[in-house]
Every structure is written in structure tokens, then in C-alpha cells.
Amino acid sequence: MSNDHSQCGSQDPLDQIRSLYTELARRPDKDFGWNKGKENARQLGYMEEWLARLPDVVWESAAAVGNPFSLGPIHPGETVVDLGCGAGADACVAALLVGSKGKVYGFDATPAMVEKAQNNASASGLSQVEFREADMIHLGLPDAVADVIISNGAINLALDKPKVFAEVFRVLRGNGRFQFADMLREHGATSACCSGNSWADCVSGTMGAEEIKILLHEAGFEDVQLVEFTGYKTSSATVGATFKARKP
Template identity: 40%
Template structure:
């Protein structure tokens, strides 16, 4: 797939290598025996930081904006502490809507979304890691989530039909893609006219240090593959979205600065909410 021409805002890895290191990292997280505190994404480091585990997963989720009610409403090990925010807080989901989660992991955000859309709605989670899909499906069974399904696939090539989704959510996953314009093209394709995008992700506020950009661990841990706000706005505009809004979260440095032991990630990275809408079709 084509790489971005703006090398200062993207990973220094080629697309094939980037997908490989990301898939391997999340496969490891999904199969880790100690479900609550075993991996970087079950720590207070949030997202996919390579730091050591130092806090319970629930505390991580609270830092990201999830409530105690959210945590209590989902059974099993769906909450792995993954992410850099809470897309539910900006999605404004309604009963009966169809929701798609890009990079759904063990299913935590899917199950929260399912509660919002109710029995008349449905939720689809897409993840490229077979181990995560297996875990998510087991969690769906444990939660009795009959209106949730999980599909194996890449977010650049969604296994979802055209014009079939009302809302797309995602939590710190788009930055992991080596072809973000294709991700947004696909998001636009599957959304119904008037459908909306509501995701949490990380954005660049300064240039990533050279030694970090090409480091596979930094890429797979949501650090080295992020884009600037301007570039993301351009990608969304080019895909056809309107009402694009990207809002950095000023307090995210409280957890982002601890994502790595060797440098302060918050010097060039911040969590943000990203919202946009697919235009309505004009009456003919």
C-alpha cells in the first residue's frame, strides 16, 4: 500500500513490518495468562505502552474517562486497559443504531455500545488479530451480548458492507495503521449518509525523535505512528467527511508521560477526540 509522503508524521517502518509488529504485540496481549496485570495494556501506562505494569486495569480505565458504572456493567476480561480515551463519551449512541468498532480488541467498547443501542441495535467489532477475536467472542458469550459480533479483518479493508453503519468508534487504533487515508476511506464507505465518526486516538504535537520513529516497539505501542492534527484533518476532508473536529485532551499528559521509561512521550504526543460526519445524500 502507498506510504504517506509526510515522513515526519508517520512511522519509519514499511507497511508490512508495521502490521506484523502490531499483530504480534496484540496477539501476545490476548494470550497472556495473567489477564488483569500481565501486559503493558493492562497497566496505568494505558494504550499499548512498553512500560512496566504498576496499577490495576480498572484504574487505567478511570484515567481514560470510563466510569465505575461502565466497568461494573461488563463481565469477564473484556477491559484490558487498552486505549487513550473513551469513545463512548463522544459517540452519543441511540437505541437501534448500528455501531462499528475499529480495532475492537477484547470487546470492552463494543459491549458498552451494545448497552446504549439496545436489542434493536447491533455492534460489530473488527480486529486483525485472531487471538483477540477469539477472546472477544468468549467475552460476548459471557456477557450474553447477542447484538454484538466480532469479525476478523484489517481496518484498511473492512469486512462490512457499504452504507450499513450509523456510528464508527475506535480507541487508540488508527495511529497503528500504516495507511490512515485508506482507513478513513473505508470508514466513509461503510457509514450510512449522515453517519458519524467518533474516535479517541493520539496525535502529534511535535516531531517524533528519529530513533523512536523506526523502533518497532514504539510503533506497536501507539507512540511512533501518530499523525499531526493538520494531517488528520486533511485525510478526513479528502475521504469526504464534513464537520471534522479534532480536540486534544490537555490532561492526557498525566498518563501519556509514563508510556516509556526512557523518554517523556507527552513532549510530542497527546490524546484527542476525533469526530466527523458523512454528508447526507441530497434529495433527488
């Protein structure tokens, strides 16, 4: 699928994204047309101890489309990067897993989400997590700093997926793991709906599963797998799925 967004409405996709996710940060009780919150996380297999340990406010703006933590363990003392971290729920879970000797970096392009994520980490008593406003293709981290990179429903929002995967590859250490959930264009759908806020709603920027796997291989990853479909929907033409890959 082309990353050309000229046919996806008159509003720039980045403006769509910042507008919608600012509203999600500030009005988590609003019905946006897709699942979010603690119960959605529970349905996706998030552990009860995480749901209980982190305050409810951490989960209220979390629109998880899958569970990246189901794809492999995260160990105490590791460094984790969360791409498109939103209000920080996954980053806070990762902080619980890496412990006080580990480090978590969360990146998001929407200032209101970064601010909320910082507040959520403070409310959770987690000092080992740091949030920054940044585009996914320019994280500003050194080479080979992360043991694990996670993402949840955010990569489809990027306008240049190959550059995102190249940046992930750069930031991962050798043998580092890339574990992510994202929305896919369903098999047989020639294109996803391109109306209204469909880019920000995780529709217009989706790709097919094989396209994603090809891009991951082209970026240099090995052991690329589509692990499962999650059943999460943002339109009749899209479905959530989880992937994992490894930097050699």
C-alpha cells in the same frame, strides 16, 4: 508523516502488531509500558454503570487512549462499527447502548484478540455484537450500513490512513458519526521514536492533529473536530486525543 515503515526496525509493522496484541490478549497482567484495564477506563471517563455491568475480564486487555463515547450519544437500535476492537471492551459498551434491537460489529487484525472479544461478549450476555478478523481498509460490510463508527487507539497502527478513512466514509450512512480516540504526534515533534516495537506501541505510526483533520476532510467528512487531549502517553513524543466527524 509518511506511512513508509522501512526505518522503523527490521520487523514488519503488521507482525509487530499481531505479536504484541496477541501477548496483550494472553498476558493482560504484563506491564507493557502504557496504561490499560478498568482503572484506566475509569480515568478516561467511562461510566461506572458500564464498568460494573461488564465482567472484569472484558477490561483486562483494554488499552483505551480516550473515550469515544464522550463524543456523542449512541442510541438504542443503532448499528455501530468498532475499528481495531481488541478484546472488545468498547464494542461491549456499544452493545449495551444500542440494546437488543441494535447491532455492533467489531473488527481486529489479531486473531487472539478476536477470539478473546467473542468470549468477552459471551461472558457479558451480549448477542447483538459480532467480531470479525479484518484489516481496517477492507471491512467487508455493505455501503452505508453504520450509524456510528468508533475506534480507540487503533488508527495510528494502520499503514494507510487515507484508505482507512475512505472505508469509514463508505460504511457510514448519510449523517453518520465517526467518533474516535487515537494517539497523536505532539506539536513540535518532527518524528516519533522508531525503535523496537514502536509501531505496535502506538508511536511510529502517529500523525499530527492537523494531518489527521486534513485527511478526514479529504475523505469527505464535515464538522471535523479535535475535541480534547486525553493525557494518555505511549512515548514522550505522543499524546492521546479524541476526534469527531460527520458524513454528510
